[in-house]
Amino acid sequence: MENNVVLTMRNINKNFPGVRALSKVDFTLRKGEIHALMGENGAGKSTLIKVLTGVEEFETGEIRMAGCECAIVNKSPEEAQKCGISTVYQEVNLCPNLSVAENLYIGREPKKFGGIDWKTMNKNAKALLESLDIDIDPKKAVENYSVAIQQMVAIARAVDMSAAVLILDEPTSSLDDGEVEKLFTLMRKLQKQGVGIIFVTHFLEQVYEVTDRITVLRNGELVGEYETAKLPRLELVAKMMGKDFDDLAKIKPEGVSKTKAEVLIEAKELGRRGTIKPYSLQINKGEVIGLTGLLGSGRSELARVIYGADKPDTGELFVNDEKVHIKSPREAMMRGMAYLPEDRKAEGIIADLSVRENIIIALQAKRGMFKRMSTKEQEEFTDKYIELLQIKTANRETPIKQLSGGNQQKVILARWLLTNPDFIILDEPTRGIDVGTKTEIQKLVLQLADEGKSVIFISSEIEEMLRTCNRMAVLRDGQKVGELEEDELSQEAIMKAIAGGDR
């Protein structure tokens, strides 16, 4: 083994039923290096991490760690930790009601006379946090701190237990810019101490800001290992997607002629106590309306009362100038609406059902229980959308839970497109999805609008909204505070509107 290498994975193969998840993948991590693991959804990033940490077994291949004579096979995350490999996941695994110190030393508390030595524990915790420049009180409960701080505590804990390899799986997705910067400072500090860090992320910017090397995977195969400084951004994206990349910014046709708009949906003082204050909104045919605002500003809630996912308690709703009372999602569907929810796992996919069943279920529900679609019809529809949206699945009977996040999202999209809606609400359709699929979904949105359908598009990424939306409604603290017309749309204007002025 080379001198400064801490971890090598060679020729790793792993199959899932019907899918080759990893094929002859090599990975090398050096001492004191931040190494990005990149790839589209379904490329095999998560699987590689799971194989490394013992969550999943692999079939053939070899994992070696510096300092170990023979190859190691981890059977569980605990074993991996003993070998010096720690993982910090996107969702922080801490006990919120315990103190920072308790969380740091849970399961390995310093003992004295058979009991826990609180004094030493708090002292050690303080020293550990100070060494990493994390300025918090170890005696306070973890829940008092922001997600970012919690993540750092989790990292501190991981590093203290075993300091050779640290895996950060999408650590930045729920952090704001300032917090990300703090996290990076911590990562650089650990890097100087000689820890090898594997950084899994979707954010290109962050990769170029903090990493030394990039390993790219595609379809379970290794594309290559590159030095970050020598790999231009566009080339990276091309390598991830395996094709030349048409510029993201160019998908929206410039200067769309504004036709005389016909109003499809009109909300008048529609609201629901506790979630969204009464608002008015007009949605025209063939228009994409963006809802923007900070997380928890009421973006999703605004859309949910239109669809009947939450029952509005004030105001009126008009569809095609006809006053309607929508009390349930079913009634909204019957009026030609569709809703792709924000939380894909909790409200979107029906995990154990097949891709086919997940696709046809909305149309089936719309047609009614006693008008069962024939198996042939179901299969035809499914195949059509698998082809149309390029859904990567072993076959149409694969349970949806075995698909990668992006492909699951495509299935949910297919489900709604199949019902041929006039009005579709897309709540964070591109969250946690790779760049390629993102562009595809954005294109699809514009295509839908082109066909005369109306779209509500909700996203945390302003750039994405700028590329797709004709008009934007701005929300703040559960209230619609304004609208921006097409010619007013710019990153700066939106930021200002969200923040509430120039302050």
Next chain:
Amino acid sequence: MKDKSLVRRITGHRLFMPLVCLAIVLLANLLRQPDFFKITVKDGTLYGYVIDVINRGSELVILAVGMTLVVSSSAGTDISVGAIMAVAAAICCFILSGGQVSVNEYANPYVLGVVIALVLGAICGAWNGFLVAKLRIQPMVATLILFTAGRGIAQLITNGQITYIRVPEYKVLGGSISGLPLPVPFFVSLAVVILAYILLKRTSLGLYIEAVGINPKASRLVGIKSSLIIFLTYAFCGLCAGIAGLVASSRIYSADANNVGLNMELDAILAVALGGNSLGGGKFFLMGSVIGAYTIQALTTTLYAMGVSADQIPVYKAIVVVIIVSLQSEELRKWFKKKFATKKVVESEVA
């Protein structure tokens, strides 16, 4: 290579383990009872231990069908089915006897008694469904109400007496007809299974039930009325209990509020589990539950055939159930696999 994939396809089939369990229980009988599989023909009707299992297992099969759907849609169990059986039996006998303790002639038309019994069974189920689906009470707690009150209601109906219907035709439902090779209860259970199958597969009800069981929130957003589906499964389960109650009552041509369907709710839940269904709801296999029901009945019949006394049977049943359930346990299988694998590695290293 091809053989291997065929073997794997058979062993990987979801009904494989339930069928193996049934086979094991049946074959175990051969050790003690060489004539277990012997079937004799009398007047065109078949007799034997196996026929007895098919006959006696009918009520359990009927209950298991209803229970499967309840488990699938609500991830809960209906523990009141045994009591609902007693209620259905009681009302049927009450109507047919016209309120008397023992009759030799129907006081009211037979059909009237049957229909009202089934309606009452469905109403009991609907009550459970209302509590679970509308008031969102935990299924175990919601059905506990009728579990305890059901037999009391049955006592009220029969006025605390065992009501006898000494009419030959009343015994037909639980007996046999000459010329028919198998007992009537088997055909009743067959009819229920076929009816359920058609209802589930010819309409999209089966898909809805699974969807609601797996993710009620997502199901609501795609336009499925989750609470209606859950309500329907409980009502159907009550109807099944009503049918089972009628069969059980016909066997003893009476309504015994204390003993009709006693402890059968637990056997029904077990049948669902033995059939490879997750009690956590979601995907279900109707045939698995049916096989599970016969497995339990085969076990009971076996134990009786071996001369185990009725009050000791639960102990032996428990032992066998533990074995069967662990055979189907994914964790245990993994554990064995690991053991086996490490052993192999050691052997190959030695070699």
